[in-house]
Amino acid sequence: MHGHDLSPSTLAVGAGRPDRVPGGPLNAPITLASALVPGGASEYGRHGNPTWDSFETVLGALEGGRALAFASGIAATTALIDLVPLHAAVVAPRHAYYGTVAQLMERDRRGQIELRLVDIDNTQQVIQACQGAAMLWIESPTNPALEIADIETIARAATTAGAAVAVDNTFATPLRQRPLDLGADFVVHSASKLLSGHGDVILGAIVTDDDRAYAALEKRRTMLGAIPGALETFLAARGIRTLHVRLDRAEANARELHRRLSASDQISHSRYPGFGTIIAFEVVGGAVIAQKITEQSDIITYATSLGGVESTWERRRRHPGEPESVPEGLIRFSVGIEDVEDLWNDIQNVLASVS
Numbered sequence: 592m593h594g595h596d597l598s599p600s601t602l603a604v605g606a607g608r609p610d611r612v613p614g615g616p617l618n619a620p621i622t623l624a625s626a627l628v629p630g631g632a633s634e635y636g637r638h639g640n641p642t643w644d645s646f647e648t649v650l651g652a653l654e655g656g657r658a659l660a661f662a663s664g665i666a667a668t669t670a671l672i673d674l675v676p677l678h679a680a681v682v683a684p685r686h687a688y689y690g691t692v693a694q695l696m697e698r699d700r701r702g703q704i705e706l707r708l709v710d711i712d713n714t715q716q717v718i719q720a721c722q723g724a725a726m727l728w729i730e731s732p733t734n735p736a737l738e739i740a741d742i743e744t745i746a747r748a749a750t751t752a753g754a755a756v757a758v759d760n761t762f763a764t765p766l767r768q769r770p771l772d773l774g775a776d777f778v779v780h781s782a783s784k785l786l787s788g789h790g791d792v793i794l795g796a797i798v799t800d801d802d803r804a805y806a807a808l809e810k811r812r813t814m815l816g817a818i819p820g821a822l823e824t825f826l827a828a829r830g831i832r833t834l835h836v837r838l839d840r841a842e843a844n845a846r847e848l849h850r851r852l853s854a855s856d857q858i859s860h861s862r863y864p865g866f867g868t869i870i871a872f873e874v875v876g877g878a879v880i881a882q883k884i885t886e887q888s889d890i891i892t893y894a895t896s897l898g899g900v901e902s903t904w905e906r907r908r909r910h911p912g913e914p915e916s917v918p919e920g921l922i923r924f925s926v927g928i929e930d931v932e933d934l935w936n937d938i939q940n941v942l943a944s945v946s
């Protein structure tokens with residue numbers, strides 16, 4: 592397809608499809624292969640697979656770089672952090688996805704890196720922490736606190752300080768934020784979330800516009816073996832075909848539900864960054880009431896994860912790994928594409944039943 596002139600919606604639908612061959616499929620088939628015929632891009636299934644290519648092409652087109660698929664978001668994170676030199680400093684948000692922070696803390700404990708945790712929305716604090724660092728890890732909005740980083744400013748400062756810049760773009764998606772355009776070197780995705788969009792896939796990706804970094808990461812993927820399955824990349828590419836439509840609808844629902852939640856006297860501090868599908872709010876009654884609310888709703892499912900067509904919510908502190916600075920009564924609400932009045936009725940009913 593003819594890259595840059597096309598709008599993201601058109602790229603989401605059309606990029607990464609096979610050549611139009613009479614009798615050929617419109618979608619890249621699920622290629623199940625350990626060995627492939629020599630002479631092509633890959634001859635072993637750990638090195639490459641045509642179904643991965645389809646997903647990587649459409650995600651790369653949307654982010655403005657070249658994408659590599661990994662077994663999970665965390666596998667993508669691991670491959671990238673692995674490129675940080677031994678004992679070098681990594682700056683990361685205190686409230687990033689807790690699996691990311693847990694991995695960084697473990698590496699710090701083992702003496703592999705020096706971890707500097709920051710409040711990612713405190714631009715001056717981040718800039719100071721970047722002095723002498725090898726990598727700035729950004730997540731914006733953060734999970735679950737929904738803090739917003741000034742990506743352009745801190746990426747510029749980090750680059751000047753000699754640090755590589757990675758942005759976990761899982762919550763925003765390339766349709767709401769393109770980190771490579773804002774000065775980042777790498778974009779990381781948990782494709783398990785909005786990109787796939789139907790709660791049936793674990794998959795990750797890294798996107799970069801630097802060819803040397805791309806080659807290093809591809810080599811890393813082959814070496815570590817954290818490769819995706821063909822089915823997962825097929826499903827994620829299919830999910831991306833409707834990303835713009837799902838996102839518009841879920842976002843409209845989230846905006847309206849945030850407005851109504853903010854007016855409820857049983858809720859305090861409903862946070863919504865103005866885009867995306869995630870709301871985080873606190874329950875005035877605290878942890879016990881918040882837990883009841885999430886377990887007793889009818890349409891909204893009590894479950895972890897996020898970014899699916901179905902609405903889900905959970906009290907984040909039920910996970911022991913969640914930092915103590917996340918309030919005990921905070922509910923993370925992943926808003927789906929159901930009818931907004933049905934969702935609001937569900938919320939009103941459950942609030943009435945616990946009061």
Ligand SMILES: *Cc1c(COP(=O)(O)O)cnc(C)c1O
Pocket residue numbers: 663664665666688690691730734759761762780781782783784793794795
């Ligand atoms: C879920 C998530 C991850 C981890 O991705 P997996 O696909 O579960 O490995 C990383 N970052 C964010 C922001 C997430 O929400």
